[in-house]
Amino acid sequence: MTAAPLAVTAGEPAGIGPDLCVALAQTPFASKLVVIADPALLAERARMMHLPLSIAIAGEAAGSGDACLTVVPQSLPNPAARGTPDPANARTLLAGLRTAVEGCQSGRYSGLVTGPLQKSVINDAGIPFSGHTEYLAELTNTPMPVMLLVADKLRVALASTHMPLSQVPAYITGERLLAVIRVLHKDLQTRFQIANPEIVVCGLNPHAGEGGHLGHEDRDVILPVVQHCQTDGMNIRGPLPADTAFTPAGGHADAVLAMFHDQGLPVLKYAGFGHAVNVTLGLPIVRTSVDHGTALDLAGSGRADPGSMLAAVELALHMAC
Ligand SMILES: NC(=O)C1=CN([C@@H]2O[C@H](COP(=O)(O)OP(=O)(O)OC[C@H]3O[C@@H](n4cnc5c(N)ncnc54)[C@H](O)[C@@H]3O)[C@@H](O)[C@H]2O)C=CC1
Numbered sequence: 001m002t003a004a005p006l007a008v009t010a011g012e013p014a015g016i017g018p019d020l021c022v023a024l025a026q027t028p029f030a031s032k033l034v035v036i037a038d039p040a041l042l043a044e045r046a047r048m049m050h051l052p053l054s055i056a057i058a059g060e061a062a063g064s065g066d067a068c069l070t071v072v073p074q075s076l077p078n079p080a081a082r083g084t085p086d087p088a089n090a091r092t093l094l095a096g097l098r099t100a101v102e103g104c105q106s107g108r109y110s111g112l113v114t115g116p117l118q119k120s121v122i123n124d125a126g127i128p129f130s131g132h133t134e135y136l137a138e139l140t141n142t143p144m145p146v147m148l149l150v151a152d153k154l155r156v157a158l159a160s161t162h163m164p165l166s167q168v169p170a171y172i173t174g175e176r177l178l179a180v181i182r183v184l185h186k187d188l189q190t191r192f193q194i195a196n197p198e199i200v201v202c203g204l205n206p207h208a209g210e211g212g213h214l215g216h217e218d219r220d221v222i223l224p225v226v227q228h229c230q231t232d233g234m235n236i237r238g239p240l241p242a243d244t245a246f247t248p249a250g251g252h253a254d255a256v257l258a259m260f261h262d263q264g265l266p267v268l269k270y271a272g273f274g275h276a277v278n279v280t281l282g283l284p285i286v287r288t289s290v291d292h293g294t295a296l297d298l299a300g301s302g303r304a305d306p307g308s309m310l311a312a313v314e315l316a317l318h319m320a321c
């Protein structure tokens with residue numbers, strides 16, 4: 001039996017997402033994908049990038065030949081203007097995500113790979129939106145989605161995702177941290193086939209709180225949770241000072257759990273920008289994404305590096321099989 005294709009959402013039409021889909025059409029993966037996007041926009045970007053592209057509309061005659069993409073057509077209320085996202089298109093983009101999720105849940109798609117969205121513009125349209133991670137969790141009734149970025153052997157998970165830094169300390173309660181660690185531990189086993197994953201947990205404060213002199217959360221919240229998980233049999237240690245947790249001094253880790261977005265992701269992107277993959281753990285569906293944003297400055301230029309999108313597709317195919 002042929003495996004179900006992956007759904008790929010092109011993301012913000014004014015950004016590089018459509019360009020990345022055109023790039024995917026040039027690869028051997030193309031026949032394993034169904035792209036949710038505006039076909040006219042894909043054709044325009046292909047022309048601008050001087051790349052071949054033929055489009056087969058999903059449900060109609062099957063496509064054939066080189067550089068062929070199967071597309072679920074998305075009709076944007078306003079034509080995409082490169083570099084200038086339009087809030088009027090926001091609802092259509094979210095509808096595309098819902099179509100993809102429904103398809104994953106019904107078995108029509110084997111997983112979802114998302115192109116980058118301009119989060120601010122969705123909010124400008126009056127729709128509260130912090131990211132795919134939270135939105136997909138809502139659509140699938142997932143209580144604790146966990147953001148994990150993967151670059152080669154480095155895996156960095158986040159205990160909190162898209163929120164102002166000022167809200168992070170209060171957000172990281174013992175209960176939430178325990179839930180994040182359980183999802184991370186389980187998905188490292190089931191999605192990454194690591195039988196006994198080794199997890200390193202970062203502190204929140206400089207020097208993991210310096211014995212309580214630089215903040216109390218490390219000692220009062222993080223340490224008890226780590227000890228609890230150790231008692232449960234997990235191979236986990238911390239809280240480690242975050243400035244050394246990622247270095248060889250931090251020891252081997254199958255995943256490092258950072259407490260907040262900009263504690264973990266700069267390290268990951270420094271190590272692997274351009275081929276790293278964002279994976280949402282805890283969901284009942286496979287979802288991967290690029291390691292970068294909409295790069296509005298590069299849309300249609302042909303200079304967007306498709307490496308992360310290719311890696312996201314490869315990992316999703318691997319996880320879905
Ligand atoms: N998965 C998603 O939907 C994500 C969305 N975003 C959103 O993207 C928007 C823009 O975010 P920024 O912080 O400006 O980050 P960005 O990643 O879009 O751009 C940062 C810099 O990296 C460059 N860059 C990004 N991707 C590239 C690629 N594939 N090839 C070559 N150069 C590339 C850009 O040209 C820019 O100079 C924001 O609204 C943010 O929320 C950001 C990350 C992930």
Ligand SMILES: NCC(=O)COP(=O)(O)O
Binds near residue numbers: 265278289
């Ligand atoms: N910096 C990572 C990021 O913003 C990913 O967001 P999303 O996958 O939740 O949309």
